[in-house]
Amino acid sequence: xxxxxxxxxxxxxxxxxxxxxxxxxxxxxxxxxxxxxxxxxxxxxxxxxxxxxxxxxxxxxxxxxxxxxxxxxxxxxxxxxxxxxxxxxxxxxxxxxxxxxxxxxxxxxxxxxxxxxxxxxxxxxxxxxxxxxxxxxxxxxxxxxxxxxxxxxxxxxxxxxxxxxxxxxxxxxxxxxxxxxxxxxxxxxxxxxxxxxxxxxxxxxxxxxxxxxxxxxxxxxxxxxxxxxxxxxxxxxxxxxxxxxxxxxxxxxxxxxxxxxxxxxxxxxxxxxxxxxxxxxxxxxxxxxxxxxxxxxxxxxxxxxxxxxxxxxxxxxxxxxxxxxxxxxxxxxxxxxxxxxxxxxxxxxxxxxxxxxxxxxxxxxxxxxxxxxxxxxxxxxxxxxxxxxx
Numbered sequence: 001x002x003x004x005x006x007x008x009x010x011x012x013x014x015x016x017x018x019x020x021x022x023x024x025x026x027x028x029x030x031x032x033x034x035x036x037x038x039x040x041x042x043x044x045x046x047x048x049x050x051x052x053x054x055x056x057x058x059x060x061x062x063x064x065x066x067x068x069x070x071x072x073x074x075x076x077x078x079x080x081x082x083x084x085x086x087x088x089x090x091x092x093x094x095x096x097x098x099x100x101x102x103x104x105x106x107x108x109x110x111x112x113x114x115x116x117x118x119x120x121x122x123x124x125x126x127x128x129x130x131x132x133x134x135x136x137x138x139x140x141x142x143x144x145x146x147x148x149x150x151x152x153x154x155x156x157x158x159x160x161x162x163x164x165x166x167x168x169x170x171x172x173x174x175x176x177x178x179x180x181x182x183x184x185x186x187x188x189x190x191x192x193x194x195x196x197x198x199x200x201x202x203x204x205x206x207x208x209x210x211x212x213x214x215x216x217x218x219x220x221x222x223x224x225x226x227x228x229x230x231x232x233x234x235x236x237x238x239x240x241x242x243x244x245x246x247x248x249x250x251x252x253x254x255x256x257x258x259x260x261x262x263x264x265x266x267x268x269x270x271x272x273x274x275x276x277x278x279x280x281x282x283x284x285x286x287x288x289x290x291x292x293x294x295x296x297x298x299x300x301x302x303x304x305x306x307x308x309x310x311x312x313x314x315x316x317x318x319x320x321x322x323x324x325x326x327x328x329x330x331x332x333x334x335x336x337x338x339x340x341x342x343x344x345x346x347x348x349x350x351x352x353x354x355x356x357x358x359x360x361x362x363x364x365x366x367x368x369x370x371x372x373x374x375x376x377x378x379x380x381x382x383x384x385x386x387x388x389x390x
Contacts, residue, residue, distance in 0.1 A: 028106045043077065043107050049163075050078050050211075051204045053324060056117060058128060058143060060176050060189070060196040061355050063366050065304040066090070068355040069139075069180065070313075071128060073110060073117055075103055076324035079208050083323060084115035085313045086130050088137060088182060089305060092340035095182070096312035097135050100327035113332040114138075123149040123172070126198070132181070135334025141178040141189060143198055147237045147258040148172070148265050155203075155243075155252055159222065160215050167203030171239050173232035173258075173367065174198065197230045197368050207324035222246075223375030226351065227275055229291070231299070231358045231367035235263050238299065238360065240273050240291060248379040255293050270296030277371070277380065279389035283342045284373040284382065285352060297361050301369055303354035309370075310350025311337045317349040349374070 030042035038046045045052050055074035061067065071086035083100040099113030110117040114131035125144050132138045149172040157165040175191035223246040231238045236259045243252040255270035271294025278288040285306060291299040310316020312335040314323040321327075339345050345352065356369035375385050382388070 026105045029108050030106075043105055045077050047204065048078060049204050051207050051324075052076070052078050052202075053205060053207050054202040055323075056126075056128075056198070056200055058126075058196060058198045059353065059355075059368055060141065060180075060194060061305075061366065062187075062193050063195055064193075065355060065357075067182070068305050068307050068353075070307065070309065070353060071115075071130070072313075073112060073115055073128075074207075074314075074323055075107060076207055077103065077107070079103075079324045079326065081208075081324050081326055082112050083314060083325075083327075084112040086115070086137060086139070087307075087309075087311070087313055089307050089339065090182065092338060094308065094311050094337045094339050095135065095137050096335040096337070097130060097133060097137050097333070098312060098314070098321065098335070099330070099332040100321075100325070101330045102326075102328075113330055123170075127178075133332070133334065136183045137181070137334075139178065139180040139189075141176050141180065143174050143176055143196065144191065145172045145174040146195075146232060147174075147260055148267075150239060150256060150258050150267060152239070152241060153252060153254045157251065160219065163204060165203075165205050167201050167205055169199050169201035171197065171199045171230050173230055173237040195232055195366055197232070199230075208322065209325055221375060223377055224372055225374075225377045225380070226370070226372040227277075227289075228351075228370040229289075229301070229356070229368065231301070231356065231360070231365050231369075233358075233360060233363040233365035235260055235363065237365075237367075238270075240275070242273055242275060244377065244379075246376040246378060248377070255296065257296060268296070270294065279380070280342060281390060282388050283346065284380075284388055285342050285345070286354065286369065286371045289369065299358055299360045301356050301358045303356050303369055305355035306339075306342070306345060307353040307355065308337070308339050308345040308348045308350070309353045310348030311335075311339060311345075315350045 025041040057072040060069040067090040069088045073084040075082045082103045085098040087096040116129045118127040127142045155167045176194040180187040225244045229240045241254045255273040257268040276290045289301040351372040354369040
């Protein structure tokens with residue numbers, strides 16, 4: 001039996017015997033770097049899980065509630081796809097440009113249609129370009145980290161015995177420079193005013209076309225209650241994460257203060273974060289929060305511009321465009337959404353990426369206050385899926 005397997009493997013590698021030659025690995029430029037993690041070419045990841053992904057996320061704002069820009073790019077090696085999006089909220093409208101393509105063999109190719117990312121200096125400077133297009137949104141922006149990139153706690157969840165989420169993520173706050181054009185108005189993006197957050201995450205998380213529900217069809221969906229708050233101040237940034245189940249039990253938590261290089265660039269671990277949320281009446285939309293830490297300061301947060309991240313970006317429940325979903329060899333689209341009504345924002349069934357203003361230790365800062373609340377969360381008074389704040 002072993003001899004037969006050896007002969008078969010030799011035939012597959014040599015191309016003898018016909019079709020098995022199709023199983024040969026395909027090299028790409030990444031294979032010339034000493035970065036391999038498994039005994040395979042770099043375009044293949046170490047799991048066959050269809051949901052493996054590798055993604056960039058960025059946001060950008062002028063330290064004021066005038067507009068909020070979010071954009072990202074992802075690769076899905078086991079689905080053979082890559083996609084990218086950019087979306088901006090201004091005056092109650094969200095404009096979206098998005099693209100999807102077949103991934104191909106070269107994972108160093110970080111272009112998707114009119115989108116392109118360049119890593120100018122690892123963990124420090126990146127450039128993201130959306131070329132001019134017919135939908136009124138384009139930019140050429142360079143991010144520079146204001147604090148060192150920080151690796152977050154590993155995120156792990158099982159559902160119905162299967163691994164649902166197993167991801168790693170880094171986070172970093174910083175400043176932007178370049179140009180942004182929206183509906184005929186050009187913005188000069190300068191690092192004194194234009195701030196933002198980026199993250200890089202990779203691992204397993206549901207992506208692509210829907211899978212058969214199997215045993216999940218007979219189960220009540222689990223709750224998801226999430227806060228992610230990277231906030232940037234003059235001397236430091238705070239990165240806070242909590243995820244809880246329906247009873248308020250913590251699944252994931254982290255709180256760090258990361259100092260700027262001028263202040264030494266160190267990291268303080270702040271212990272358990274406690275977050276008291278304030279909701280808009282009749283919704284689950286957060287308008288503010290008070291964050292306290294076992295070993296740290298008190299932070300007051302005001303959400304000044306709500307952002308329905310699920311509207312057209314792939315993060316939401318829209319059936320025709322989800323992250324990793326195969327759209328064809330190359331597809332580029334533009335969409336516009338009127339999101340002035342919080343009920344409309346909630347209908348996209350995704351996290352809300354609020355632009356937030358915060359105060360801490362006498363400093364005023366800006367950043368992202370991301371929140372999601374699906375299903376019961378009894379500490380917030382949500383006893384059913386339909387419950388909202390009084």
